[in-house]
Amino acid sequence: MRLAVxxxxxxxxxxxxxxxxxxxxxxxxxxxxxxxxxxxxxxxGKYLYDALGQRVRLFEMGKFENRTFTAxxxxxxxxxxxxxxxxxxxxxxKSPLKADFHPLRIPKNASLLGQAVVGSSSAPGQxxxxxxxxxxxxxxxxxxxxxxxxxxxxxxxxxxKTKEYGWVGTNYFNNVIGITNPDLLEPPAFCADAVMDVxxxxxxxxxxxxxxx
Numbered sequence: 001m002r003l004a005v006x007x008x009x010x011x012x013x014x015x016x017x018x019x020x021x022x023x024x025x026x027x028x029x030x031x032x033x034x035x036x037x038x039x040x041x042x043x044x045g046k047y048l049y050d051a052l053g054q055r056v057r058l059f060e061m062g063k064f065e066n067r068t069f070t071a072x073x074x075x076x077x078x079x080x081x082x083x084x085x086x087x088x089x090x091x092x093x094k095s096p097l098k099a100d101f102h103p104l105r106i107p108k109n110a111s112l113l114g115q116a117v118v119g120s121s122s123a124p125g126q127x128x129x130x131x132x133x134x135x136x137x138x139x140x141x142x143x144x145x146x147x148x149x150x151x152x153x154x155x156x157x158x159x160x161k162t163k164e165y166g167w168v169g170t171n172y173f174n175n176v177i178g179i180t181n182p183d184l185l186e187p188p189a190f191c192a193d194a195v196m197d198v199x200x201x202x203x204x205x206x207x208x209x210x211x212x213x
Contacts, residue, residue, distance in 0.1 A: 019112055019131040022153035024104035026051035030175035037166030040065055048184055054078045054101040055185045074187060077101035081196060083187050092191035102138075104155055106148060110135040115150065130156055152177075 028049040035042045043062020050056070054077040061070045074083040075097060082097040110133040119127035129150040136143055142161040149156060154177075159169040179185065187194070 019115055019150060021106040021108050021110050024153045024155060025177045027179050028175055028177060029180045031173050033171045034168065036168045040165060041168060048179055049104065050179060050185050051103045053185065057184050083191060085188060090190045092188065092194040094194040094196045096196060106133045106146060107135060
């Protein structure tokens with residue numbers, strides 16, 4: 001009997017592998033919150049993430065630079081276009097998008113800081129097994145630290161260190177694998193007449209928020 005227990009423990013320990021960098025599911029829908037260390041950024045929103053088509057739709061409300069805002073934007077990276085959408089007024093503005101698409105993933109050169117259970121490990125279903133990773137941003141502009149689930153590679157939190165705002169953190173919750181409404185990843189019909197101003201300054205998402213102020 002003792003030999004059987006020892007062998008069973010040996011097999012389990014042999015199957016346990018060190019966490020490895022991973023890629024999140026290519027289609028995700030969920031909610032998120034964003035905050036900055038200096039408290040200049042703080043908002044809640046919903047997102048649709050399509051890594052296959054390189055599209056992201058964001059619905060948000062919150063505070064930026066001590067002013068409140070609401071936003072509905074579609075980031076279409078293959079078109080290098082940023083759509084600002086207002087369903088109420090049925091207006092659409094199309095601007096150049098300067099950011100590159102970065103899939104939700106843990107890079108291969110990331111460093112594993114540790115593994116932990118969020119909640120309780122005293123019984124099945126009472127906790128969530130997560131891994132914490134850290135590393136340098138691809139453009140060497142700062143550092144990041146990400147917490148992601150061991151099973152499924154679902155993002156939990158991501159923190160980026162920036163020069164302007166200090167640490168900027170994103171919490172993901174109510175995540176669903178798949179796109180609950182694919183139509184939201186296409187520009188609305190009233191965007192058909194939107195013409196990109198090719199002479200406009202190429203923008204990223206933070207520049208959009210700055211303009212709203």
